[in-house]
Amino acid sequence: MTLTGSTRVHLSGLSKTFHDPRDGRARPVLRDFALDLAAGELVAVVGASGTGKSTLLHVVAGLVPPDAGEVSTVGADGGPPRLGMVFQQPRLLDWCTARQNVVLALEAAGLPGGGADEVLAAVGLADHADAFPTTLSGGQRQRVAVARAFAIEPDLLLLDEPFSALDEITARRLRLLLQELWMARPRAGLLVTHNPLEAALLADRVVVLAGSPARVAAEYRVDRSRPRSPEDPLLFDLHTRIVADLA
Numbered sequence: 001m002t003l004t005g006s007t008r009v010h011l012s013g014l015s016k017t018f019h020d021p022r023d024g025r026a027r028p029v030l031r032d033f034a035l036d037l038a039a040g041e042l043v044a045v046v047g048a049s050g051t052g053k054s055t056l057l058h059v060v061a062g063l064v065p066p067d068a069g070e071v072s073t074v075g076a077d078g079g080p081p082r083l084g085m086v087f088q089q090p091r092l093l094d095w096c097t098a099r100q101n102v103v104l105a106l107e108a109a110g111l112p113g114g115g116a117d118e119v120l121a122a123v124g125l126a127d128h129a130d131a132f133p134t135t136l137s138g139g140q141r142q143r144v145a146v147a148r149a150f151a152i153e154p155d156l157l158l159l160d161e162p163f164s165a166l167d168e169i170t171a172r173r174l175r176l177l178l179q180e181l182w183m184a185r186p187r188a189g190l191l192v193t194h195n196p197l198e199a200a201l202l203a204d205r206v207v208v209l210a211g212s213p214a215r216v217a218a219e220y221r222v223d224r225s226r227p228r229s230p231e232d233p234l235l236f237d238l239h240t241r242i243v244a245d246l247a
């Protein structure tokens with residue numbers, strides 16, 4: 001299928017069933033699932049644990065093949081998108097410094113490694129570029145992971161509960177940092193989270209998943225220009241509605 005206009009990601013008719021390794025029982029996670037992401041749109045997928053959020057993200061990333069359905073992703077130049085990913089854990093190379101972790105990602109993307117210091121400075125780690133991950137705090141390591149994902153100027157950003165392993169104050173700082181980086185250069189993005197307030201703060205659209213197999217229980221467009229504040233009552237209202245959808 002050829003995508004037209006500004007669409008970046010098109011998912012349709014997606015199905016995925018896992019089999020329990022113990023008894024072989026089928027566990028349908030996605031069935032006939034559809035979602036579109038436009039260029040510049042950050043969509044948050046919220047759902048209870050085990051709903052299939054990570055599976056969805058992995059299917060989009062090409063890490064998990066769907067049993068059926070279509071996954072169509074198009075980058076800025078009309079070819080495959082350059083993909084940036086941030087996971088729940090930073091997944092850094094411990095034997096490389098923060099700078100080397102970013103440089104390797106740049107080089108793998110065919111970009112000059114010289115841009116690493118700039119992006120590390122953007123995430124507040126200018127003074128830690130030569131530090132090894134084991135000497136950094138959890139929040140600092142996750143900042144390196146964010147820097148690595150943004151450094152390659154991805155067309156498509158996939159975020160899998162990127163701040164859920166952090167304490168609330170650090171997570172809040174990193175959400176605001178992500179918002180800043182996003183504003184500097186929006187792209188298509190999919191954020192998987194079980195945190196409704198994080199979804200409301202960061203996304204242009206929130207998709208609430210529920211059930212097994214997962215279905216879209218609710219969908220909200222977040223009508224707030226950026227920068228947004230976590231204290232914004234409108235976002236808090238939306239958070240409350242999402243919580244009710246999940247209950």
Ligand SMILES: Nc1ncnc2c1ncn2[C@@H]1O[C@H](COP(=O)(O)OP(=O)(O)OP(=O)(O)O)[C@@H](O)[C@H]1O
Nearest residue numbers: 018019029047048049050051052053054055056194
């Ligand atoms: N490789 C696999 N083999 C078998 N079952 C799997 C596999 N990966 C995921 N599952 C099952 O699929 C379901 C959805 O998992 P998934 O990780 O997508 O959920 P999630 O919504 O991201 O959950 P969480 O918020 O807890 O990370 C779960 O029941 C899980 O046990």
